[in-house]
Amino acid sequence: MTQQRITVIRGDGIGPDIIDSAIQILDKVGCNFAYDYADAGLMALENHGELLPEETLALIKKNGVALKGPLTTPVGEGFTSINVSLRKQFQLYANVRPVLSFNGTKARYEDIDIITVRENTQGMYSGLGQIVSDDGEEAEAKSKITREGAEKIVVFAYELARREGRKKVTAVHKANILKSTSGLFLKVAREVGERYPDIESAEMIVDNACMQLVMNPHQFDVMVTTNLFGDILSDLCAGLVGGLGMAPGANIGGDCAIFEAVHGSAPDIAGMNLANPTSVILASIQMLEYLEMSDKAEKIRAALKDVIESGDRTTKDLGGEHGTTDFTQAMLERL
């Protein structure tokens, strides 16, 4: 069997620490991956004079699977997000963000198990047509949704629900106000839902969905939504299970997938050995499932559950006293 090669982008800020932790864990369970390291973002700018070098794009394309640390994006001004560029470049149309509560964390509720399926390339978040007038007094941006794009993501969500034995898909929208874009998304979601009579279909306006997630999250199973709403809702979901350190994300396209933590580069704790590597470990588990290596994924998930629930060497965001390296060591000992 040919050895699976993984493109690894260690990323900015806490990225290198948490990615190194995940790689040690993948190696420890005997994944036998070969890693091709590539730069993107600030690191690439320093090393190659550009944010997304051709070599990096070529490696992601060649291997088809990448594990990526967070990349810093300047707020308001400066370069556009490399994450958004990668999603567009490789048509990674589905962003799958599961959250699962573990005992012993700052999770707000027990037994949370929600997957947000976010359209990843269209809508307001895609950065289309961003203009600021010369005098700085007016700004505009475009949001575009296509029937094809909406159908692809909603079908993806229902297929995922079926594959994972899930019971319900909730389409989250703002079609009462954004009648064109969100309206088209909802219309398509309703049509697709009818093709899946074995799965309960629900719909909810996004502002209500935020409130319902905080008050009664157990009513949600799989949520499917447009790009910007998915970005915000999935962070809200991360808050329900103990914070951003607990939330992974898979960006999936037709022939390429990039796995990452939902959180950013956390400049406030970068270089301090304080980052919780759980989200990138969970992203590695998603990667193993994508590669049909579920037995190894299960082993890592069981070790993670044990470390977190026993509180053995957990990080500060989880209420512990330890750093990234101790947490990783606790994982390695269990594996």
Ligand SMILES: NC(=O)c1ccc[n+]([C@@H]2O[C@H](COP(=O)([O-])OP(=O)(O)OC[C@H]3O[C@@H](n4cnc5c(N)ncnc54)[C@H](O)[C@@H]3O)[C@@H](O)[C@H]2O)c1
């Ligand atoms: N996928 C990505 O690459 C991605 C995602 C979001 C933000 N960003 C970028 O990251 C930079 C910083 O953004 P931000 O500060 O708004 O969000 P952030 O997610 O980096 O941090 C938010 C808060 O959560 C904490 N945190 C995040 N990850 C943690 C972890 N693993 N362990 C413990 N605590 C953790 C941080 O310390 C901070 O207090 C920005 O440039 C932003 O554009 C990148």
